[in-house]
Amino acid sequence: MVSTIDLSQTSRRYLPPRQTSTVSPNQSLLPITAQVSSADHLMVGGCDVPELVKQFGSPLYILDEATLRATCRQYREALQRHYPGESLAIYASKAWNCLAVCAVVTQEALGIDVVSAGELYTAIEAGAAADQIYFHGNNKSLEELQYAVSVGCRIVVDNWHELRTLVTLLGTAAAPVPILLRLTPGIECHTHEYIQTGHLDSKFGFDPEQLEAVFDYVSQQSGLACIGLHAHIGSQIFETQPHADLGDVMVHWLQKATQYGLPIAELDVGGGLGIRYTEADDPPTIDAWVATVSQAIAQACEQRGVPLPRLICEPGRSLIGSACVTAYTVGSQKTVPDIRTYVAVDGGMSDNPRPITYQSVYRSLVANQMSSPLSETVTIAGKHCESGDVVIQSAALPALEAGDILVIAATGAYNYSMASNYNRVPRPAAVIVGDGEAYLIIRRETIQDLVRQDCLPAMLGKRVGSLNSDVDHAVSE
Numbered sequence: 001m002v003s004t005i006d007l008s009q010t011s012r013r014y015l016p017p018r019q020t021s022t023v024s025p026n027q028s029l030l031p032i033t034a035q036v037s038s039a040d041h042l043m044v045g046g047c048d049v050p051e052l053v054k055q056f057g058s059p060l061y062i063l064d065e066a067t068l069r070a071t072c073r074q075y076r077e078a079l080q081r082h083y084p085g086e087s088l089a090i091y092a093s094k095a096w097n098c099l100a101v102c103a104v105v106t107q108e109a110l111g112i113d114v115v116s117a118g119e120l121y122t123a124i125e126a127g128a129a130a131d132q133i134y135f136h137g138n139n140k141s142l143e144e145l146q147y148a149v150s151v152g153c154r155i156v157v158d159n160w161h162e163l164r165t166l167v168t169l170l171g172t173a174a175a176p177v178p179i180l181l182r183l184t185p186g187i188e189c190h191t192h193e194y195i196q197t198g199h200l201d202s203k204f205g206f207d208p209e210q211l212e213a214v215f216d217y218v219s220q221q222s223g224l225a226c227i228g229l230h231a232h233i234g235s236q237i238f239e240t241q242p243h244a245d246l247g248d249v250m251v252h253w254l255q256k257a258t259q260y261g262l263p264i265a266e267l268d269v270g271g272g273l274g275i276r277y278t279e280a281d282d283p284p285t286i287d288a289w290v291a292t293v294s295q296a297i298a299q300a301c302e303q304r305g306v307p308l309p310r311l312i313c314e315p316g317r318s319l320i321g322s323a324c325v326t327a328y329t330v331g332s333q334k335t336v337p338d339i340r341t342y343v344a345v346d347g348g349m350s351d352n353p354r355p356i357t358y359q360s361v362y363r364s365l366v367a368n369q370m371s372s373p374l375s376e377t378v379t380i381a382g383k384h385c386e387s388g389d390v391v392i393q394s395a396a397l398p399a400l401e402a403g404d405i406l407v408i409a410a411t412g413a414y415n416y417s418m419a420s421n422y423n424r425v426p427r428p429a430a431v432i433v434g435d436g437e438a439y440l441i442i443r444r445e446t447i448q449d450l451v452r453q454d455c456l457p458a459m460l461g462k463r464v465g466s467l468n469s470d471v472d473h474a475v476s477e
């Protein structure tokens with residue numbers, strides 16, 4: 001017997017449950033399949049979370065396939081509904097790039113945005129078609145550009161250095177290399193300053209003052225096919241107005257680019273839609289965001305008498321953020337009288353660097369006692385040697401004991417992808433769940449994995465297995 005999460009002190013703090021078909025997953029704290037079992041356990045994708053931890057270990061990223069697929073479909077269908085021309089949603093895989101996630105979004109007919117050779121390689125290995133891949137980045141290396149040209153993906157050119165480097169590679173390409181030009185639109189939005197990218201003082205994109213010179217230069221390169229313009233204004237944005245403004249700015253530049261004879265057929269408006277991390281967050285729905293972007297581009301085209309371009313958008317966080325939870329095991333506790341109680345879990349800033357980097361706030365619940373009264377207010381601390389390694393500053397929870405399974409909601413975006421081995425802590429495993437089945441998608445690192453890339457030259461001591469034999473040899477010569 002399971003019930004949806006709408007009861008007790010735990011659920012009282014969630015928004016009322018919505019119909020799965022109408023919920024916009026970015027507005028949901030938990031994956032859309034989240035339920036409470038008769039054993040009072042959290043279930044995701046039909047799987048009992050404490051059981052998953054027993055089976056796959058702790059900490060564990062638990063990705064709900066149904067939420068991820070529903071979100072992909074919502075973007076696809078909203079574009080069809082609101083945009084009168086051709087469109088494509090591409091997944092900003094920096095949010096979480098791994099084979100399984102890239103495979104799901106590819107099956108759902110989305111393209112993929114990549115920002116490094118590593119992300120590009122993963123997308124291709126997962127089955128993404130080259131012409132559905134967009135390669136971003138403000139400092140792509142020569143090798144990365146060579147790789148992108150050989151693969152035939154679209155390259156989003158960010159600056160003059162990249163443009164000139166790319167031109168030196170054109171002889172190696174069988175056909176004109178498809179590029180988009182990234183521009184800095186000069187739009188500010190209210191989000192953390194590290195994740196604002198559209199204001200003029202940004203490391204990304206061509207400054208508007210340079211753009212006409214860029215158009216002129218590109219128009220003289222027969223080996224380049226400049227098929228589009230791109231901009232991205234930031235992340236975790238709750239206002240829709242900046243995206244409406246962006247539409248107008250982009251169509252203005254589209255019109256200018258066509259005056260230079262560039263065959264611009266696509267406008268890529270980036271991503272940025274926010275998600276609900278706590279009850280205090282109230283982002284627009286995916287449908288509302290897509291409607292804003294679509295109407296802005298369509299209206300600006302009509303006003304300027306410009307044919308409708310293909311509309312591309314690049315959601316990352318809002319596509320995968322709410323599809324995943326992280327399960328930790330509770331360990332030590334420390335009470336500082338009259339100040340606070342720290343409850344420590346077996347992960348922290350190495351598997352989720354967002355709280356220490358952006359002061360992000362998360363919601364937690366206890367997977368093995370979902371309806372127990374929220375009798376305590378505690379600080380959830382990570383296990384790292386850093387006082388700032390705090391997962392949640394102030395969490396209302398039931399009384400906790402070592403061994404309880406603490407779950408943090410909405411960890412699908414920028415958690416695994418920003419994870420590190422700080423303190424030589426192995427990165428956790430990840431599973432994808434659906435219909436009561438769980439499949440490993442990322443193996444847990446072992447402590448042996450941690451020394452795999454280390455080299456111990458002979459002069460520093462004893463060899464460590466055979467891993468270092470080449471280096472030993474080279475150094476001793």
Ligand SMILES: Cc1ncc(COP(=O)(O)O)c(C=O)c1O
Pocket residue numbers: 092094095113136197232234235236270271272273314315316317318413
């Ligand atoms: C170029 C570009 N596109 C898309 C995204 C995805 O943004 P979000 O995860 O906020 O949707 C980012 C992230 O910062 C980005 O830099």
